[in-house]
Amino acid sequence: MKFNTNSSFFRFMGTLFSFTGLNVLFLITCIPIFTIGPALASLYATTLKYIDNEDLPLVKNYWTAFRKNFKHGSLIFxxxxxxxxxxxxxxxxWRKFNSVVAQPIFIILIIVLVLIAFLTELLFPLIGRFENTIRQTYQNAFLIAISNFFQTLLLLAIDASALALVYVSNFARVMFLIFGVAFVVYIKSFIVKRILTKYTA
Incomplete structure (x- = not known):
């Protein structure tokens, strides 16, 4: 019996295997904690390239990007x-205090935290895609996130949905350990690519 390795099934299994390897490598490189920055940047760099070239060797490309982004990504993270x-x-x-002074400070801090969440959605894709100073990377991430408010909000919604799934489902936790993080970033990369295209023309 001959197997058609170009069939949809084999191509799907090949893609699943590649994403599993990519996901496992990503999780391993996150273990020192301070390397989460270059790991995320490299994951985005890889998935953004994969959108244009599905024959891209994911693990090899990730490792190359990780070494390139290590110092810059670590400092930014x-x-x-x-x-x-x-x-x-x-x-x-401040939340412990119920006073006239504490309430506005608490609200301001929450707003700042939300703005940081918006900035973070574009911060690591920018590290993986462009070479800039730390200050310029932060500035660009903030300006691009605010300029593309609804698309950035959608990125946050995808993250929130993924975290909710992991929280309520043991099966989702297992899937995330196998290939889930890489897959979520891949889905988000379509939105990220659309945003960044505006600034690379």
């Missing part, structure tokens, strides 16, 4: 994590 930690601490601190 560490800065982001420090800022979020400071804001989180202040939110926890």
């Amino acid at each position: 560490i800065i982001l994590a420090a800022v979020v930690a400071i804001i989180g601490f202040n939110i926890a601190f």
Whole structure:
């Protein structure tokens, strides 16, 4: 019996296997924590390229991008994590007080946290796609996210939906460990690509 390796089934299995390898490598490179930045940047760099070329060797391309983005992505992530930690601490601190002063400060901190969430959606794709200074990367991510508000909101909604699935379903947790994170980023990459195309013409 001869197997047609070009059939839809074999192509699907090949793609699934490639995304599983990509996902596992991504999770492994996230383990030191401070490498989450370059890992996310490299995952976006890979999935954005895969949209244009489905023959792209995902694992090889990811590893190349990871080495390229390691220093820049790590520094940007560490800065982001420090800022979020400071804001989180202040939110926890001020929410304990029910006073005229505490309420507006608490609201402002929540707004800042939301703006950071918007910025983050474009921050790592920009690291993976372009070479800029740390300051320019943050500035571009913020301006692009705000300029494309509804598309960025859709990116956040996809993340929220994925997290909700992981929270309520054991099966979803297993799928995320196997290939889920890479697949979600791949889906988001179609939106990201549409946004970034406006600035690369």
